[in-house]
């Protein structure tokens with residue numbers, strides 16, 4: 237199959253969250269399955285060009301936006317350790333400013349123009365390359381216009397080159413919708429008929445996410461539980477109606493993790509290595525982590541880690557409310573995160589006030605690896621969670637997750653019961669209600685279980701041994717691509 241993955245971020249090039257991990261790891265998995273997969277992302281200034289050498293591919297591309305013409309170019313590189321071509325769409329709106337979607341002042345005000353240009357430029361690129369994918373796999377609102385352009389822009393949908401290309405749209409987080417003033421619709425050559433609530437309109441704005449959901453040939457989201465949740469009014473973020481409409485072409489495919497990037501036996505960021513068979517290196521990882529973050533080096537005290545965007549979604553409200561209770565426990569807590577200032581401030585203060593709480597405010601990928609390696613438990617108390625990757629990284633590194641049972645967290649973490657302990661599937665601790673009481677009760681249950689050595693070892697070992705890789709998900713995507721391509725013949 238020929239597949240183009242279009243995304244606004246992809247590891248290892250540029251990453252702010254799980255979308256980047258997924259785009260990079262899925263591309264790699266598809267390549268290993270023998271497909272002609274290619275990746276396209278914007279060329280941001282923040283890209284580390286010492287690490288990733290880019291080569292000019294197309295010196296000039298031109299895209300119409302209303303009465304203006306936007307000029308850009310395309311660069312190219314190859315995905316590390318593969319032969320996957322990676323294309324970078326360049327334009328000063330991306331390459332001449334710091335930040336991906338925004339900066340300290342908030343989201344960039346021209347994100348509609350930036351990403352409308354990006355989507356149009358992708359189609360220009362394909363034609364320029366004369367490479368026609370069977371499927372364009374678009375991801376999240378930043379590439380939500382691609383399915384709309386393929387289906388409704390007259391210059392695209394009447395062009396034979398594009399007619400057989402099918403589109404798959406993946407929703408990684410329904411909370412990010414890309415809602416903008418409606419003028420973007422005519423500006424990119426889409427008809428006003430799309431400005432209806434069943435298509436692109438969202439409360440008198442044009443929603444890029446809704447465009448993807450309603451115009452793609454098929455829609456996926458990142459876990460079987462989330463796919464059900466988002467079709468309900470409570471969790472549908474205003475999009476449950478259009479999602480329900482698409483229920484026959486809506487699939488939940490659970491993300492995997494990149495087991496090469498995240499391998500405790502070979503991770504370049506760790507001071508020592510370990511595996512389910514030989515855990516000795518984990519103690520050294522814990523000691524070093526305690527030392528580097530100012531926690532008391534103590535091999536016995538349970539160390540609970542958390543790496544996250546600091547936002548309400550991730551349960552920071554619960555954490556903040558519970559801080560005094562956490563400080564009173566015979567346990568250590570380590571937070572790594574960046575995001576909303578109020579949470580950054582509270583965590584920084586807690587780390588000054590309490591000896592058993594440490595907080596590192598910032599975005600630090602190597603430290604995020606050392607946290608899963610050095611911690612005994614990992615916290616993911618999300619309000620909602622489409623899939624969540626950090627709990628899977630944690631399990632692979634023997635850090636037992638304590639999670640709220642929502643979305644992909646419910647699909648990946650199995651609490652200990654007589655059955656799950658007997659059949660070796662128990663992997664962590666879960667709580668249902670989004671309240672500090674439930675959260676704290678679950679924490680205590682987990683800390684007590686650690687005192688019961690045998691049960692604890694079993695839970696940890698089950699998580700470490702489970703196959704979290706991409707093979708299963710990649711095969712599910714391939715089946716979908718194949719059925720879409722077959723339908724277009």
Ligand code: ADP
Pocket residue numbers: 252253254255257409543544545572573574598599600601604623624625626627
């Ligand atoms: P989301 O995409 O909603 O933020 P995911 O769990 O799907 O959540 O993915 C988050 C990714 O971003 C993980 O790879 C996680 O390790 C990483 N991450 C989040 N915050 C930080 C941080 N402050 N420093 C380093 N990595 C981080």
